[in-house]
Structures are given as C-alpha cells and as structure tokens.
Amino acid sequence: MAEAAGGGPLLEVRGLCKLFGALRATDNVALDVREGETHAIIGPNGAGKTTLIGQLSGTLRPNAGEIRFAGEDITRLPAPARSKKGLARSFQITSIYRDFTALENVSLAVQAHAGHSFRFWRPARAERALRTPALAILEEVGLGARADVVAANLAHGEQRQLEIAMVLATSPRLLLLDEPVAGMGTEETQRMVEFLGTLKGRKTMVLVEHDMDAVFTLADRISVLVYGRIIATGAPEEIRTNPEVRGAYLGEEAAA
Amino acid sequence: MSRRAIVLAVILLLLAAVPPLAAAFNQPFYLELVRRVMIFAIAALSLNLILGYGGLISFGHAAYLGIGAYAVGVLAYYGINNGFLQWALAMVASALVALVIGAISIRASGIYFIMITLAFTQMLYYLGISIEEYGGDDGMRLEVKSQFAGLVDLNNPTAFYYVVLAILIAFLYLGHRLVNSRFGMVIRAARSNEARTRAIGFSPYPYRLAAFVIAGAMCGLAGALLVNHTVFLTPEFMNWTRSGELMFMVIMGGMGTTAGPVLGAFALLLLEDVLSGITAHWQIILGPILVLVVLFAKRGLAGLLPGGREDG
Numbered sequence: 001m002a003e004a005a006g007g008g009p010l011l012e013v014r015g016l017c018k019l020f021g022a023l024r025a026t027d028n029v030a031l032d033v034r035e036g037e038t039h040a041i042i043g044p045n046g047a048g049k050t051t052l053i054g055q056l057s058g059t060l061r062p063n064a065g066e067i068r069f070a071g072e073d074i075t076r077l078p079a080p081a082r083s084k085k086g087l088a089r090s091f092q093i094t095s096i097y098r099d100f101t102a103l104e105n106v107s108l109a110v111q112a113h114a115g116h117s118f119r120f121w122r123p124a125r126a127e128r129a130l131r132t133p134a135l136a137i138l139e140e141v142g143l144g145a146r147a148d149v150v151a152a153n154l155a156h157g158e159q160r161q162l163e164i165a166m167v168l169a170t171s172p173r174l175l176l177l178d179e180p181v182a183g184m185g186t187e188e189t190q191r192m193v194e195f196l197g198t199l200k201g202r203k204t205m206v207l208v209e210h211d212m213d214a215v216f217t218l219a220d221r222i223s224v225l226v227y228g229r230i231i232a233t234g235a236p237e238e239i240r241t242n243p244e245v246r247g248a249y250l251g252e253e254a255a256a
Numbered sequence: 257m258s259r260r261a262i263v264l265a266v267i268l269l270l271l272a273a274v275p276p277l278a279a280a281f282n283q284p285f286y287l288e289l290v291r292r293v294m295i296f297a298i299a300a301l302s303l304n305l306i307l308g309y310g311g312l313i314s315f316g317h318a319a320y321l322g323i324g325a326y327a328v329g330v331l332a333y334y335g336i337n338n339g340f341l342q343w344a345l346a347m348v349a350s351a352l353v354a355l356v357i358g359a360i361s362i363r364a365s366g367i368y369f370i371m372i373t374l375a376f377t378q379m380l381y382y383l384g385i386s387i388e389e390y391g392g393d394d395g396m397r398l399e400v401k402s403q404f405a406g407l408v409d410l411n412n413p414t415a416f417y418y419v420v421l422a423i424l425i426a427f428l429y430l431g432h433r434l435v436n437s438r439f440g441m442v443i444r445a446a447r448s449n450e451a452r453t454r455a456i457g458f459s460p461y462p463y464r465l466a467a468f469v470i471a472g473a474m475c476g477l478a479g480a481l482l483v484n485h486t487v488f489l490t491p492e493f494m495n496w497t498r499s500g501e502l503m504f505m506v507i508m509g510g511m512g513t514t515a516g517p518v519l520g521a522f523a524l525l526l527l528e529d530v531l532s533g534i535t536a537h538w539q540i541i542l543g544p545i546l547v548l549v550v551l552f553a554k555r556g557l558a559g560l561l562p563g564g565r566e567d568g
Contacts, residue, residue, distance in 0.1 A: 083457030
C-alpha cells in the first residue's frame with residue numbers, strides 16, 4: 001500500500017461532474033491532494049463545497065469523472081468501503097451519536113475498523129481493545145475528562161471535537177473536514193485550529209472552511225471553488241493575490 | 257445492581273409468584289391470563305430488538321407468531337408431537353422467512369420498509385386462510401400439545417406457565433447481552449445516525465438483516481407457545497392488527513428498553529381485559545389512553561420507572 005509514496009497524489013480527482021437537475025453543482029473538477037498536505041477548499045456559499053466532499057466521501061454519486069485514492073479508482077465505492085480504505089469525513093452539521101457517551105461514540109469508530117462486528121455476547125463497553133484506543137483519542141482531542149458524558153449534553157464545541165475524535169479513531173489516511181469550526185465561538189475556534197495544527201503534516205487533510213483565518217493558518221495549498229468549478233489552486237500567498245479569486249470571493253470578504 | 261435491574265427483578269419475582277397465588281385464591285383464570293401476556297411479551301421483546309434498538313419499523317411481526325404456530329400445528333396434524341422438533345422448526349422456519357422478508361425490505365427505508373413488511377405478512381395471512389387442509393380461516397384444533405419426553409407436561413397449567421416464564425427470562429437476558437455487544441452497538445448506532453455509521457465504516461445492512469432474522473426466530477418460538485396456549489391454530493395470529501398490537505406493546509412499554517416490551521404487553525392486554533369487561537366498545541377508551549402514553553411518556557412506561565438513562 002505504498003502507491004502514493006512514489007510521489008503521486010494521495011487523492012486524485014479528474015473531470016468530476018455532479019448535476020442537480022440543470023444545476024452543475026460540480027463542474028469538471030480536477031483536484032490533487034498530496035500525501036501529508038493540508039489542502040483547503042474555499043468558495044462562496046453555494047459554490048458546491050459540501051457536494052464535492054459528499055462525492056469524495058461516497059455519500060453522493062458523481063454523474064461523470066473519476067476519483068482515485070492511493071492510486072485506486074474509488075469512484076463507485078460506497079461510503080463504508082471508502083472509510084475502510086482510509087478516508088474519513090466530518091460533517092458540516094455535527095454528526096455524532098447524541099444518545100451515546102463520548103467514549104461510546106469513539107469506541108464505535110474504533111470498532112468499525114477492528115474486524116467484523118458479528119459478536120453477540122461480550123459487552124462492547126467492557127472491551128479493552130475498544131476502550132483503550134478510544135480513551136487515548138479522547139485525551140488527544142481534549143475530551144478525556146468528558147468520556148462518560150452523553151454526547152447530547154456536551155457543549156457545541158465539544159461535540160465538534162468529538163466528531164474529530166471519531167474521524168481520527170478510524171485511523172484515516174485522509175481527513176475530509178467540512179467546516180470544522182462552523183458555529184464555534186472565538187475561543188473554541190482557536191482551540192480547534194490549534195488542534196488541527198498538531199495534525200498537520202502527520203495527516204493528509206482536505207479542509208472546507210469559511211473561516212479565512214483558519215484557512216490561511218492551516219492550509220499548505222488552497223483551491224477556490226466557484227459555481228462548481230475550481231478557478232484557482234495554489235499556495236496561500238498566490239491565492240491571496242490572485243485577481244480572479246479576489247474578484248470572485250476574497251474581495252467581498254475583505255470588503256465586509 | 258442498578259435500580260432498573262432491581263425493578264426488573266421485582267417484576268420477574270412477582271411473575272414467579274403468580275401460580276401459587278392463583279392456586280391459593282382459587283383463581284386459575286389469572287394463571288392463564290398472565291401466561292398469555294408473557295407469551296406476547298416474548299413476541300414484543302423480539303420486535304423491540306429491531307424496532308426499539310434497530311429503528312426498523314416492522315409492521316409485519318405477527319408473521320412469525322403465525323409461522324411458529326403453524327410449525328407446531330402442522331407437525332401435530334401429521335402426528336409429530338415431539339416438542340423439541342416442533343419448537344426448533346418454529347424458530348428455524350421463522351428465521352428463514354425473516355431472512356427472505358428482511359433481505360428484500362431492509363434495502364428500502366421509511367414508509368416502503370413498513371409497507372413491504374406489512375405486505376409479506378398479509379400474504380402469509382391469506383396463505384393460511386387458503387389452505388383448507390389446515391382449517392383455512394376457521395383454523396383447527398391442536399389435538400395434542402407439544403410433548404417433551406416426559407420432561408415437562410404442558411397440560412399441567414403451572415408447568416406450562418413456568419416454561420413460558422423461563423423462556424421470557426432467557427430471552428430478556430439474551431436480548432440484554434445482544435444489544436450491548438459489538439453487534440448491538442452497530443444496530444443501535446445505525447438507528448441513531450445512519451450517515452455517521454456509514455461514514456465511520458459500517459455497512460448497516462448485514463447487521464440489520466441479522467437482527468431481523470434473530471427477532472423472527474425469537475417470535476417464532478412465541479408463536480409455538482401461543483398455539484399451545486390457545487390449543488387452536490388460526491391464521492388470525494398473523495392478522496395485521498396483531499402486528500399493530502405488538503408495535504403498541506413496544507412503543508407503549510418503551511422502545512429500546514429491556515423491561516419496556518414486558519410492561520407494554522401487560523399494560524395493553526390487561527387494559528383490553530379490564531375495559532372489555534366494562535363495555536363492548538372498549539377500544540374507544542383504549543385508543544385515547546394509547547395516544548396519551550405516546551404523547552406524554554416519551555420513553556414509554558419503562559421511562560416512568562426509576563433508574564435514569566436507559567441502555568439495554
């Protein structure tokens with residue numbers, strides 16, 4: 001499984017199209033994500049960012065195009081199979097098990113990657129093989145003290161952290177993060193950005209984000225998505241100074 | 257031991273005390289009544305596995321009551337009275353039918369799942385009606401109850417009662433282990449948040465199907481008990497209203513709780529019994545009561561018991 005080590009991109013998207021009726025939500029998108037990089041995707045509301053993430057993670061089927069992950073064509077693979085290959089996703093609207101404890105949430109993610117689950121007798125809660133790694137990951141994201149709290153009772157920021165913990169618990173090679181700081185306060189945002197900073201370099205990340213401070217702090221490269229099309233890809237400095245980008249997106253942000 | 261476990265233990269002790277009490281007060285009717293309720297409690301707790309924990313709104317669970325009953329009745333009709341064989345067939349046949357119905361219906365979701373499970377059960381219901389050999393819609397008597405090589409005699413009402421109670425307790429324990437195992441966590445996770453479950457790498461389908469088959473097999477045994485209880489085999493066991501009653505037991509008792517189906521079975525059948533003694537139009541009273549429970553007791557009757565967060 002060292003396909004991507006040869007220098008090719010870990011994630012390779014070519015000619016990707018997704019139509020909703022007459023709307024081209026994804027319009028001939030090409031994208032390369034290199035092993036180890038943090039690749040941000042920015043763009044105005046309705047640009048098709050979440051639609052793109054959906055196709056990368058396998059919840060949406062593209063109408064045309066190809067997605068290759070670690071050299072393998074995964075375009076037709078359903079979401080669970082992609083997770084098994086090492087693609088993990090966080091959702092724009094926090095997606096956790098609200099009626100389970102934080103520990104149970106993360107344990108489930110560990111369990112999903114620990115063989116089949118046709119085990120009917122032993123209480124999963126008592127299994128060290130699930131508990132120990134799950135607790136370690138909760139510690140890592142800063143929720144160690146909250147392990148036994150039911151997820152619904154966690155603060156909003158903690159719930160977002162929990163979702164990141166679940167993503168990490170699947171031992172992914174690529175993280176697809178859909179607006180990880182959405183709806184967070186300044187302090188929470190700062191903590192999350194700091195935490196994602198600690199992952200930088202260790203994990204390959206695709207980061208969809210509206211918070212430009214977060215994007216310019218974290219991203220190695222940025223792709224700008226407008227009306228379903230990628231109009232520019234480059235290092236943060238190139239993007240910041242790209243006139244087309246400024247016109248389409250950053251300009252209005254700067255003016256606001 | 258949690259307070260909920262204590263409550264459950266008290267309920268089971270009370271159930272164990274019914275035969276001596278019924279004998280002491282010379283009220284054998286209550287023995288029969290509680291036995292019938294427990295048989296439905298077994299059926300309801302099997303439905304709770306898929307409806308309560310799995311979130312699969314099966315509107316055809318009575319099918320397995322019927323299949324279990326027919327497995328016993330038809331074998332008895334041909335002179336095979338061995339209970340081990342009859343009850344094993346009841347469970348295996350129910351499991352196989354659940355496998356077929358589940359394989360088709362679980363791919364659908366929401367209203368389609370409900371309608372497919374209902375449609376299959378209606379098919380079986382009309383199949384039962386159409387087979388004249390086994391009594392058609394008149395049904396037929398079970399001449400000889402299941403025989404257990406002298407081990408227990410179901411003709412002895414008390415012995416039969418304790419057999420049912422033992423199976424109820426065994427299934428409660430099995431269910432408890434199941435919903436807390438890795439397998440149980442997956443089906444509960446898929447109910448709680450399917451998108452998240454798929455995103456972390458679980459494909460819910462095979463787990464749901466397995467749960468559906470297990471629930472079918474358990475309910476098949478309830479059907480085998482039921483036909484021994486009524487001593488009469490009828491396609492009415494599979495009527496869609498029966499499926500509805502089972503759903504009500506689960507919902508009223510508390511979906512996704514251990515004791516819920518037992519409480520629900522008692523509440524529904526005892527209410528039926530009491531109200532039908534008051535008026536012939538007892539359903540007019542029962543209906544609003546059910547609506548009130550659903551509206552105001554979010555976790556059903558089990559939610560009214562002391563003990564905090566429900567798990568399994």
